[in-house]
Amino acid sequence: MRGVVMHAAGDVRVEDLPMPTVTEPTDAVIRLAATCVCGSDLWPYRGADEIRRPRPMGHEYVGIVEAVGSDVMTVKPGDFVVGSFIASDNTCEICRSGYQSGCVHRVGMSGAQAEYLRVPLADGTLVATPGQPEAELVPSLLAASDVLGTGWFAAAAAQAGPGKTVAVVGDGAVGLLGVLAAREMGAERIIAFSRHADRQALAREFGATDIVTERGDDGAAVVKEMTHGLGAHSVIEAVGTQEAMLQAINSTRAGGHVGFVGVSHDVEIPGRLLFGSHVALHGGPAPVRRYLPELIDLIRQRRIDPGKVFDLALPLEDAAEAYRAMDERRAIKALLQV
Amino acid sequence: MRGVVMHAAGDVRVEDLPMPTVTEPTDAVIRLAATCVCGSDLWPYRGADEIRRPRPMGHEYVGIVEAVGSDVMTVKPGDFVVGSFIASDNTCEICRSGYQSGCVHRVGMSGAQAEYLRVPLADGTLVATPGQPEAELVPSLLAASDVLGTGWFAAAAAQAGPGKTVAVVGDGAVGLLGVLAAREMGAERIIAFSRHADRQALAREFGATDIVTERGDDGAAVVKEMTHGLGAHSVIEAVGTQEAMLQAINSTRAGGHVGFVGVSHDVEIPGRLLFGSHVALHGGPAPVRRYLPELIDLIRQRRIDPGKVFDLALPLEDAAEAYRAMDERRAIKALLQV
Structure with missing residues (x-):
């Protein structure tokens, strides 16, 4: 064969x-x-x-x-x-x-x-x-x-649900299906990070209410601005790089959740950042x-x-x-x- | 004054x-x-x-x-x-x-x-x-x-509850009160890591069912052995060092929870370890x-x-x-x- x-x-x-x-x-x-x-x-x-x-x-x-x-x-x-x-x-x-x-x-x-x-x-x-x-x-x-099962797990791990603002780091298939999963779970607002017109369009079709083109700390700052300085309740990390993980943590409010499914490559999570953030982290192979x-x-x-x-x-x-x-x-x- | x-x-x-x-x-x-x-x-x-x-x-x-x-x-x-x-x-x-x-x-x-x-x-x-x-x-x-409020938050963040095996890294006041909190939350089995007779005694008085004197990877290995190779459902990290955080993650089963309240000092959590572990992390100032x-x-x-x-x-x-x-x-x- x-x-x-x-x-x-x-x-x-x-x-x-x-x-x-x-x-x-x-x-x-x-x-x-x-x-x-x-x-x-x-x-x-x-x-x-x-x-x-x-x-x-x-x-x-x-x-x-x-x-x-x-x-x-x-x-x-x-x-x-x-x-x-x-x-x-x-x-x-x-x-x-x-x-x-x-x-x-x-x-x-x-x-x-x-x-x-x-x-x-x-x-x-x-x-x-x-x-x-x-x-x-x-x-x-x-x-x-x-990719759907993984996006679904990420949204569940991020505790997406009714009344929640969900942000999605990564506009690959998993991230886009994380948007879809968050919508199915009843999220009120879904912010997709993306710089590519075709992916932005699909994100919107899957339920994204907002698109943010900034990345890294700048991207996190935009999400904070959009949420009265607090950050999103739920953030999906679907990349696996240090920049994406920090962007996810920094986009999340105290007491919020990051669901991470990007296969970790260069990621080292600073303990002090996580400690001070009150962000819950959960993820892995879905x-x-x-x-x-x-x-x-x-x-x-x-x-x-x-x-x-x-x-x-x-x-x-x-x-x-x-x-x-x-x-x-x-x-x-x-x-x-x- | x-x-x-x-x-x-x-x-x-x-x-x-x-x-x-x-x-x-x-x-x-x-x-x-x-x-x-x-x-x-x-x-x-x-x-x-x-x-x-x-x-x-x-x-x-x-x-x-x-x-x-x-x-x-x-x-x-x-x-x-x-x-x-x-x-x-x-x-x-x-x-x-x-x-x-x-x-x-x-x-x-x-x-x-x-x-x-x-x-x-x-x-x-x-x-x-x-x-x-x-x-x-x-x-x-x-x-x-x-210390009680912090131990309580750690046990809650670790999702201690009925039927659960809870392990506690750190035998200071917070760790010991994490034991007490886990008992109040109905945990079935509570494993305290401690090498000090006085602290071991207080841990038992507060509800610890088992004491483990090994630390680090050895300590985690003992918890795995005690739990059919799976690890504890819930682990409290009440120290704040890299060794303690890794001991906590490595003592936890897939799908389990670490509640961390030790003020992070030298902690850098390897993304790949966390990804592969399926362990949820939550903590910070209680x-x-x-x-x-x-x-x-x-x-x-x-x-x-x-x-x-x-x-x-x-x-x-x-x-x-x-x-x-x-x-x-x-x-x-x-x-x-x-």
Whole structure:
């Protein structure tokens, strides 16, 4: 089968790879309906993460179950399924508390930018849709497997809700879907930080009431001004840099919450700043599995359309161009047709 | 009047100071019934905080109202009052959300190690007890003004509650009262980190079910072992050093909470550690005012006896010895009789 492999920074190739098979009784193998490139894939692409050996890429996926191991009970061949980027048993104490991405048996997914994918812990990881979804819903279901689930977790961690002012740092797919999540959670005012017209437009479509183009301390100062000097109640950090984290903390009022989901790179949070700010911090890899049933339902009801973050769709064979387009910010998020 | 002044690290003197007066219509002046030395007073005493000019010390206080400004409505001369270490208006949006220590008009208190004290924003800061308390309750009411309120906030920020395992880093007065708070909030298991027999004994008296003598990574490893490899649900950080903060984060399970109240000194929280841990962090200067009515009530009912943290009582004139005893860890907390 064909799949995407990163050999070095900037060097993405589509290659012949071994066909994945059921190797554990809890495995499923799925045939991808669609996959995509993640903002976090750009870290190694840009050289910010080391690549020691060729790495099969991709951790966002929807598809049809092809085969299951003997212990798999909840999905069967032919089911259309949505997974998440961390496989989980969904039965351990951590999973039951809602933190499936911290599952004691968790397995980080990779190799989803391909025709087929082995999914470990299938019962705890995959959620089947009721029947086969219409083709137009596939991009939104694909978004649920990571960027929507991550934006949703960020908004929940930031305690977005009725009457709240929410600010969103990061105008990538996760940030934009954080805007959508905050709107669904009933936020009164949603401030999106963005300098790009296309992303600003999508942010507004997803529910942003205000756009701020300033960044860093200047951006935080604008949010303070907009909120009687207090700061937002809830701030989503969807970048992962020191500047973004400080911008998030400094945009938040005393007693407010930052939900951070940008994969931390150079972040060192000054203890004294956090202590003095009274800001609560919560985040990490999103427990997407917690939200999948609800998100699938909202998508099937056509209440939300998170698939709009895909502004580029290319055949799997053109993965290298998909990476380039995202790296150069010509695309918000690229879907790969399998 | 007499009051304590720190001139340099290790140099604490009791001196004649000007009598405080009502200078704003929202002020009260109180005659101290008792005051005390705080663990945070040891930072400048040990040279960890710079002292540019002689500093009147003390921010924990109970006493009798001597005089009030013309705008003060809720307390009157003769009332016995408990205050907190940050004066607050208790009416702004931040105060109403429960973060009085982040009040937009907040004033950090100092000069409470003295015979008299000016309290700004008296209506928003002071809480009068119903009638004059019995003398034996005074130490506990004094504890409410900082260390109890701080331990209480830490336990609340760590989401201590029924069924939870709570670990407490720091065996000073705040940590010990964090143990007491966790017990009052219904925690099932309370693990106190301590190497000192006297503090271990008080921790047990306040509700600790387990004592751990290891520190740092070793201490966190012991907590993990005690909790099936998962970590505690709730961890209180009551020290303020990098070692203590990392010990707290590393002792907490995915989806768990750290409540941190140790005044941050050398703390830099690695973003990647926090991201990967799924631990929620919340803390800062405790909004003691939020809890004062409830704490005063619990003390008056004799349901809690936080005054036990005072294992040394000295006349105000002997303040230098009180500092020395705490610095040398001969005393957990020293009360100063006024």
